[in-house]
Amino acid sequence: xxxxxxxxxxxxxxxxIRAGCQCYFGYPITPQNELTxxxxxxxxxxxxCTFIQAESEISAINMVYGASLxxxxxxxxxxxxxxSLKQEGISYLAACELPAVIVNMTRGGPGLGSISAAQSDYFxxxxxxxxxxxxxxxxxxxxxxxxxxxxxxxxxxxxxxRVPLVILGDGMxxxxxxxxxxxxxxxxxPIIRNNALRGAKGRTSRIVKxxxxxxxxxxxxxxxxxxxxxxxxxxxxxxxxxxxEDAQLIVVAFGIAARIAKGAIKSARIEGMKVGMxxxxxxxxxxxxxxxxxxxxTNYFLVFEMNMGQMIEDVQLALEGAGEVSxxxxxxxxxxxxxxxxxxxxxxYYQKGLx
Amino acid sequence: MKKxxxxxxxxxxxxxxxxxxxxxxxxHKIMTELIDEMNLQDKTIGIPPPGCSVFAYxxxxxxxxxxxxxxxxxxxTGLKRAYPEAIVFTYQGDGDLAAIGTAETIHASxxxxxxxxxxxxxxxxxxxGGQMAPTTLLSQKTTTTPYGRDDxxxxxxxxxxxxxALVKGSAYIERxxxxxxxxxxxxxxxxxxxxxxxxxxxxxxxxxILSPCPTNWKMSPVESWKWIDEVMVKEFPLGVIKDIxxxxxxx
Amino acid sequence: MKGYIEIDQVLCKGCEICTFFCPKGMxxxxxxxxxxxxxxxxxxxNSECTGCAICAVVCPEVAIEVYRG
Numbered sequence: 001x002x003x004x005x006x007x008x009x010x011x012x013x014x015x016x017i018r019a020g021c022q023c024y025f026g027y028p029i030t031p032q033n034e035l036t037x038x039x040x041x042x043x044x045x046x047x048x049c050t051f052i053q054a055e056s057e058i059s060a061i062n063m064v065y066g067a068s069l070x071x072x073x074x075x076x077x078x079x080x081x082x083x084s085l086k087q088e089g090i091s092y093l094a095a096c097e098l099p100a101v102i103v104n105m106t107r108g109g110p111g112l113g114s115i116s117a118a119q120s121d122y123f124x125x126x127x128x129x130x131x132x133x134x135x136x137x138x139x140x141x142x143x144x145x146x147x148x149x150x151x152x153x154x155x156x157x158x159x160x161x162r163v164p165l166v167i168l169g170d171g172m173x174x175x176x177x178x179x180x181x182x183x184x185x186x187x188x189x190p191i192i193r194n195n196a197l198r199g200a201k202g203r204t205s206r207i208v209k210x211x212x213x214x215x216x217x218x219x220x221x222x223x224x225x226x227x228x229x230x231x232x233x234x235x236x237x238x239x240x241x242x243x244x245e246d247a248q249l250i251v252v253a254f255g256i257a258a259r260i261a262k263g264a265i266k267s268a269r270i271e272g273m274k275v276g277m278x279x280x281x282x283x284x285x286x287x288x289x290x291x292x293x294x295x296x297x298t299n300y301f302l303v304f305e306m307n308m309g310q311m312i313e314d315v316q317l318a319l320e321g322a323g324e325v326s327x328x329x330x331x332x333x334x335x336x337x338x339x340x341x342x343x344x345x346x347x348x349y350y351q352k353g354l355x
Numbered sequence: 356m357k358k359x360x361x362x363x364x365x366x367x368x369x370x371x372x373x374x375x376x377x378x379x380x381x382x383h384k385i386m387t388e389l390i391d392e393m394n395l396q397d398k399t400i401g402i403p404p405p406g407c408s409v410f411a412y413x414x415x416x417x418x419x420x421x422x423x424x425x426x427x428x429x430x431x432t433g434l435k436r437a438y439p440e441a442i443v444f445t446y447q448g449d450g451d452l453a454a455i456g457t458a459e460t461i462h463a464s465x466x467x468x469x470x471x472x473x474x475x476x477x478x479x480x481x482x483x484g485g486q487m488a489p490t491t492l493l494s495q496k497t498t499t500t501p502y503g504r505d506d507x508x509x510x511x512x513x514x515x516x517x518x519x520a521l522v523k524g525s526a527y528i529e530r531x532x533x534x535x536x537x538x539x540x541x542x543x544x545x546x547x548x549x550x551x552x553x554x555x556x557x558x559x560x561x562x563x564i565l566s567p568c569p570t571n572w573k574m575s576p577v578e579s580w581k582w583i584d585e586v587m588v589k590e591f592p593l594g595v596i597k598d599i600x601x602x603x604x605x606x
Numbered sequence: 607m608k609g610y611i612e613i614d615q616v617l618c619k620g621c622e623i624c625t626f627f628c629p630k631g632m633x634x635x636x637x638x639x640x641x642x643x644x645x646x647x648x649x650x651x652n653s654e655c656t657g658c659a660i661c662a663v664v665c666p667e668v669a670i671e672v673y674r675g
Contacts, residue, residue: 023437050436054429055462062426062459066433069400069420070441074433092423197418198438201397207412208420211405356609360662360672371667375621375644380666536627536660569621576621 003179008144008169009077011180012103013038015151016075018184020191021101023050023074025063029082030115031171032105036077048190057082061089061102068098069208071196073155077103079171080121081112083129090164091130095210095221099158099193101151102136103167105174108333116333117172117256122310125166126284133222135229137165137236138283140254144178150281152184157236159193161228168283170306172256172335232285239287240279241294243269247276248354249345250294252315253304254280256335261304263338264345273349283311288318300352301325304341306334324352363387365396365416372410376576378477378566379408381533385543386444386473387415393550399442400434402427404451407481411446425456428463431470442553444471450480453489453515460519467524467558471549474515474561477568478587485571489513492590497571512590516563520597526558528597532565532588534580541593548600557600565591609657609674611649617669620644624661624670630654633661 006014013035016024024039036053044051050067054060060076067074078086083104093100106121108114125138137157141147150167158165192198197206212218242262244250253261258279268275278294280287295301301323303312309327316325328344330336362368366387371380390396401419403411404427412419422430427445435443445452452460452474463470479497480486486499490512494503504512520528527549531542542564549560565587567579574582613624613633618640624633624647632655636648649655657674 023433025433052432052436052466055458058426059429059432059459059462062423062429063433063436065422065426066402066430066435067437068433069430070434070437072437074437088423089426096420196438197400197420197434197441199398199400199441200416200418205416206418209409209412210421211409356657356673356675358671359657359674360659360670362668362671366668370617370642373666375619375666376623377666380668381664384666384668536663539663576623577626580623580626 003181005177006144006180007034007175007177008147009034009105009174010038011144011148012077012151012167013042014182015148015184016101016155017043017046018182018186019152019155020073020187021075021155022048022072022190023064023067025052025054025060025074025076027054027057027060027078027082029079031107031174032077032079032103034174035103057085058088061086064100065089065093065098068093068100069197071193071198073159073191075101075103077105079105079107080109083121083124087130090136091132091134092210093164094128094134094136094225095132096208097162098164099162100164101154101158101167102164103169106168106170108331114333115171117170117335118306118331118333119170119255119257120307120310120331121168122283122305122307125168126286126314134225135284137161137163137232138168139165140168140281140283141173142255142258142279144173144176144180147173148180148182161232163228168255170256171333236282237285237287237289238281239290240281242277242279244276244278244294246274248274248298249300249302249349250298251275251277251302251304251345252291252311253277254283254311257304257306260336260338261341264341267338267342268345271346273345274354275345275349286314286318288314291315291318292322295319295323299323300348300354302345302348303327305329306336307331363391365390367414367416369413371414373407374570376567376569376579378533378564378568379475381539382473382475382542382564382566383411383414385539386546389543389547389550390417393547395442395550398440399444402431402443402445404447406448406451408446408448408475425451425454426459427451427456428459428468428470428472432463432466432468435468435470439469442550444473446473447475448481449476449478449488449490453513460515461522464519464522464525464559464561467526469553469556470559471553472561473546474563475566476563476591477566478512479568479571481568481571492586514591516561516596519561524558525561525597526599527552527560529595530563530565530591530593532583532593534565534567534583552600609655609672610651611655611661611673612671613647613649614669615640615646617667618644618646619667620646621666622647623664623666627660627664629658629660
């Protein structure tokens with residue numbers, strides 16, 4: 001298929017339909033409305049598919065839970081304040097081992113914040129977000145093309161491990177228009193998972209539950225989840241690197257911040273500074289081993305995020321004191337320019353006496 | 356002699372954990388009788404709530420999935436839309452349906468979702484130990500209205516059936532009670548009709564069931580069954596509140 | 607004798623609802639404890655049972671089976 005120009009939000013919608021998403025439930029919130037609208041236009045008319053504009057984000061995630069019970073691919077999307085409301089449902093999805101794709105086109109916070117791009121939901125996304133011991137896989141795309149590609153991957157991974165999965169984008173990625181190519185063709189037949197609740201016909205009845213009165217049983221459920229999380233950590237870590245081979249200073253950035261950092265690094269290279277970048281694509285599981293590997297070559301790291309410093313904790317944990325980690329961030333929806341980041345890189349580069 | 360009354364097939368052999376005289380038990384029984392009689396065991400999916408009846412899945416021998424508190428109508432919506440061949444019911448208490456889940460319930464009803472809500476109204480929070488419910492009667496004492504519910508402070512008992520009857524997408528709403536042989540038979544008839552409305556794809560159906568909670572009402576089972584007739588029905592009158600089918604009895 | 611009932615002694619919780627509603631007053635509470643510690647109801651068969659099944663309809667525990675001839 002030829003490339004088409006599309007905004008990021010719509011690209012997720014198109015990719016989701018091609019990934020076999022049958023149900024979308026959402027509630028309007030800026031800056032992700034184009035996704036909800038895309039599904040209203042394109043998914044609702046597809047045979048056997050459902051689009052509902054729910055009465056709240058809480059309802060939307062619980063509708064996803066219901067559709068996931070029936071064994072079909074389902075998704076919801078929102079932006080930061082709405083994602084906070086969805087946390088209850090995500091916790092239940094995790095506990096019941098139900099796949100679901102949740103898109104967060106993050107905006108400035110806390111509170112109502114701003115409608116501009118931010119990355120301040122990193123902790124919420126990578127630490128589970130709701131109550132209880134659980135994790136969600138978190139994918140962080142940094143272009144419209146990657147939004148589409150990671151959307152297919154999102155449904156596959158979520159189904160494979162039976163865990164809810166968060167696509168952590170931001171308001172800028174959602175709004176920006178770029179060429180995108182869709183490599184998937186929508187499946188001819190609906191995808192229906194095993195172990196779905198579709199009536200006890202020819203088998204014994206099934207129960208999907210989270211509550212038991214015996215704490216030891218709940219502990220065992222947690223162990224079973226964490227054994228799976230361990231497997232995900234071993235198998236599914238994804239990252240990207242940019243000019244790290246000879247780099248004296250490594251910028252660690254994800255999502256749209258990595259796009260901005262890339263511009264800054266290119267300029268820095270022109271000025272003769274040996275700067276590279278490590279870009280985690282899975283934020284959970286975090287590419288800790290890759291960070292340690294890069295630390296064999298240089299001691300100097302600059303974590304750049306559009307928040308007050310959240311991923312930096314994962315970088316520090318990964319390094320276990322092995323490197324020197326600096327931080328630069330803008331937050332609240334302020335979008336830094338590559339030049340601004342270049343100034344930070346230059347200052348750090350010469351302060352540390354790098355050549 | 357012929358056995359004329361026995362345990363329904365779709366009711367598991369597990370003894371109920373409910374207190375003696377509890378309305379949940381009666382409701383489970385008549386629902387499973389109906390599931391047998393209407394031949395729905397292999398296509399019905401139940402959504403029980405948090406609360407005493409969270410363990411409903413231990414008794415109904417059908418597919419069941421627990422919902423978060425108040426979200427039954429949303430979960431049922433997602434499930435039914437994804438798999439319209441199923442008969443989907445939510446089983447919800449008064450706190451679940453009339454307090455924390457009011458929005459989900461009203462909007463599922465307004466969309467005319469083809470689901471059935473079984474709404475247990477016992478005017479009290481059962482499992483948490485007898486706190487005020489949105490349906491607690493005025494001057495009724497609970498652990499959080501120790502001096503009796505005062506409309507100046509706690510407002511009035513909310514009437515969900517009447518509210519939902521105003522919503523255009525609802526098809527059938529009836530309030531019944533499970534406190535006497537006649538009322539139990541009427542309750543069963545109402546649930547049968549609600550299921551039939553769903554089978555006929557006519558829209559949202561709900562049966563509100565005035566249900567005894569002897570433990571939290573601090574009464575004997577017999578007293579609690581009488582209290583429904585003597586006190587509760589005055590605030591929550593029994594009968595069909597909305598019926599768009601035009602037929603009196605279920606088919 | 608037109609009918610009779612059997613009360614499952616394990617399921618019965620001694621709530622006395624059947625006792626209250628039996629039109630012939632044939633079901634009584636007893637001092638007999640079941641494994642859960644409830645005082646179970648007993649059927650006093652004096653041949654007046656019609657097998658009307660009211661006791662079974664009201665029994666929350668589904669502990670009563672009814673026979674009619």
